[in-house]
Amino acid sequence: MPQIPTMQQDNQIIAKSENPDPAALGKESSLILEHTEDPSGYSREGLEGRYLDLKDEALSLRRLLGLNPKTGKTTEGGSYATPGGFLRKQKVAVFVDVQNMYHSAKNIYGRSLSFAKMLRECVRTRQLVRSIAYVIDHEGVDQTKFLKSLGYIGCEIRHREVMKRNDGTKKAEWEVGIAVDMLRIAEKVDVVILASGNGAFADMIPLIQAKGVRVECCAFKGSVGWHLENMVDQCHFLTQEHLYRKG
Template sequence: MVEIHDAQRVAVLADSQNLYHSSHSLYSQNVDYAGLLDETVRGRELVRAIAYVIRADSPEEESFFEALRDIGFETKIKDIKTFGDGSKKADWDVGISLDAVTLAEKVDAVALCTGDGDFSRLCHHLRHEGVRVEVFGFASSTADELIEAADDFTDLSERENEVLL
């Protein structure tokens, strides 16, 4: 396992939808993305920070997207899809995975901010490529298979003061 050191190049990929639902269901609070960025970078060289967000036409979302950019995140925005039966869907699983695989040759570590177990296969792939995989999520809403697939797991519930507003 590759240890953390100051010369490491890190990419931070934040699944904003997953983080939002976890922080709201557990704490009724929003994520402090500036604090999250500090927690994930840990003094290393930040190559890229990307927040994957969903546009659902709520009034405050544009200011949220702008705040993310001010903090240092690149935002990737996807519109929510509404189906004929009224159900809605939007997720970034494929986009996050493709970006992680693309960035793998440019970084030493990927900080994946999500609890979604669908990313466990991505973790295995990145580790096979020699990239350190760090998962940041709220333990009670993070899939066991994701925790097991990562080199390191940080329970954001233990860092409430740093990562919640």
């Protein structure tokens, strides 16, 4: 069994530059000369104008990608960004609301979620430094095999027992525990991913974003609270491709 990832000792909060308007990136630009184009047809003033415009555009793109505006290097490690390179350097922590994800898959598709496929979908090429699965222990239910599968994919497992109230009702929830962990760990990573569609988490999203950390959600389309979906920076929507074929 591979070792469970531990938090890297990095207590620096990621410094974020002010972002330009993303809408401007969708506009087509004719600033760059085609490689077959003869530059001799342009005046020096015209070429200098293009050069200055390109510098401004490069500065805006560097800020949007979280790179050093002057050097184009990543904020950590000092290397230059390559296509997709800045994503690979992002440190990601995933917080899995196991009950929510399990029952969402069962209710929508009648099948079980592959948590390994879920992690691959939301982490992608980035660096996963910690993944925590929050599990409810039900009396008389043997979850040994399931818990081993979570540990095998590198999840740190947190347990909580079902509590019986004085009136005979039962209660078991992880909302507060997950929220506390997300706030505590957020300062040590670049991206926090919540694997849950529970809308109760929506109000805490701005608190994490205020630390300069990107917040994403991973869930099934029909299970995400609308407020949560609108608050996060990105939603990774799971489909039948992320389920086991049976059960």
